[in-house]
Amino acid sequence: MTMEEDLNRLKIVLAEHKKTNKWLADQLKKDPATVSKWCTNNTQPSLETLRDIADLLEIDIKELINSTRISTPEVMYVKIKG
Template identity: 35%
Template sequence: MDQKKIGLFLKMLRNEKGLTQEQLAEKLNVSNRSVSRWETGSTLPDISLIIELADYYEVDIKELVEGERKSEIMNKELTETFDKIAEYSIERKKSQLQKDGIFTEILIVIGIIISFTLAKFVADNTAQLIVTLICGWFVWGYGIVLRVKIRKELNELTKR
C-alpha cells in the first residue's frame, strides 16, 4: 500500500465533497490533525474508519486502499493487458520471421546448387546450361530478396 497515494486520494475525495479537514474530522469524531496525517500519507485511518470513509465517499474499500478509482485501476489493467498482447504478438512475429529466415537461407543454397552443380551435370548443350543457370540465379536472387525483407522487418520489430 502506498500511503502517500492513499492520502492524496483521501484529500481529493474530501475536496470533491467540499469539506475542510475540520468538518470531516467532526463527522468522523477524530481530530483534524488525524485527517491531516492521513492526507499527507504519514498514517492511515483505522480499519473501522476506512469502512466509514468508503461509505461516506461512496467508493469501494478496495479503491480507498489502492488510492484510485476503479476506472483508473481498470484502465491500468487494460493497458497492461494490451501491452502484454502486443509484446506477445511481436515475439510471435519475430519467431515466424526467424523461421522464414531459415527458409530463405535454404533457398539461397538451393539456388547456388542449381546454378553451379546441376548446370554441370544436367545441361547437355548451351541452351540447357543457360536455362539451368537462370533458374538457379532466380532462386538464389529470390532467396536474397526475401532475406533482406525479413532482416528489415526484424530490425523494425526490434526497435519497438
C-alpha cells in the first residue's frame, strides 16, 4: 500500500449510511475538523475510535479499513467433454 492510497473508508461508509461528518463529530464529541481529516485520510483515527465508529454505525470495524491485500482475479478452469 502506497502513501497515496486511502487507509480508511470512513467517507464512503458514512455516505452509505447517509450520515455526515458533523453527525459523527457530534456522536464522538470530537472537533468536526478532526473528523474531516479522518474522512480525507489526512490523519487516521485510533483503533479505539474506529471501534466506536463501527459501534455507532452497527458495522464490523473491517468495513472502515481498506484491505492491504492485493486482490487477484480468480481463475476457473472448465473441462470440456469431447
